[in-house]
Every structure is written in C-alpha cells, then in structure tokens.
Amino acid sequence: MNSRINFTAEQLPPPHAALQLIVTIPAKNESEFIIPTLQVLTRQELGDRTKACYEVIVLINHSSDATLKKCIDFKQNNPDFNLHILVTYAPEINNVGAARKLMMDLAASRLAQDNYLIAMTDADTLVGKKLGGAATAVYPGSH
Numbered sequence: 001m002n003s004r005i006n007f008t009a010e011q012l013p014p015p016h017a018a019l020q021l022i023v024t025i026p027a028k029n030e031s032e033f034i035i036p037t038l039q040v041l042t043r044q045e046l047g048d049r050t051k052a053c054y055e056v057i058v059l060i061n062h063s064s065d066a067t068l069k070k071c072i073d074f075k076q077n078n079p080d081f082n083l084h085i086l087v088t089y090a091p092e093i094n095n096v097g098a099a100r101k102l103m104m105d106l107a108a109s110r111l112a113q114d115n116y117l118i119a120m121t122d123a124d125t126l127v128g129k130k131l132g133g134a135a136t137a138v139y140p141g142s143h
Helices: 034-042 067-077 096-110 131-138
Strands: 021-027 054-061 083-088 117-120
Touching (some): 021 096, 034 067, 054 067, 067 083, 096 117
Parallel strands (some): 021 054, 021 117, 054 083
16 A cells, blocks of 8 residues: 555545535544444435435545455445545654544535535544534525
C-alpha cells in the first residue's frame, strides 16, 4: 500500500447531481465496531429523496487491523449503498483531528450546491435514522 496518499475529489467517482448529504467517518483500528455503524447508516430514512442524495466516506487512517477488509466486504455486500473507502498512512494525517479536517474538506469539495449538509460520526457510533430528515429541517425547500 502506498505510504503517502494525497486525497482529492477526483479519487472518488463523480458525485451525483442530487447529492446533498455526506457522512464522514474516520476509522483507526475499528474492525470490531465499523460494521454496526455502517449498517445503521444504510437504514437512513430519506423521505421522498433517492439514495443518490446521500453518501458515506470512510477514511481508514493508520489502521493495522481488519477495518479495511470489513469495509470492502460491506461495500461488496451492499452495492446500492453509496460508500467510499479511503486509506492513508500519510505522516501528516497522524491524529483524528487531521483526519476529520481532511474529510470535511473533501466532502465540501464534492457538494456543488448551496443546500447541503456534511455530518461526521465515529466508527464506533450508532447514529439515528433521520440524518436525511435533518437535511430537510435545515434546508426545507431542498428536496
């Protein structure tokens, strides 16, 4: 694996025109917890929106366990879930704060419209099912 990766929006597939919500997850040695977190995120209640309005980006940061394998397997088993997996061992991304900043910058670069929401969670956190509803509450005319 490459020891240094410079992340840009071009490393991911182009965002869908309807994309309004990105959830970012930094993950370091979270193989025990990442699958339940991703499972909850697949069950988001999006109302009248399509799945194209929502994606999840996991940054596996200096991980030495099976987190990457579990994320890849999850993506293969859930092909309709917009999951992007990035990996870094870059020395400048040496803490969760640096990983979060990198992910926020990357997410913002993928969202071209004004009506969007970037959410961040941890790899061992089970979020509620209404993140899509939160975007509607913030931007009521954005469906």
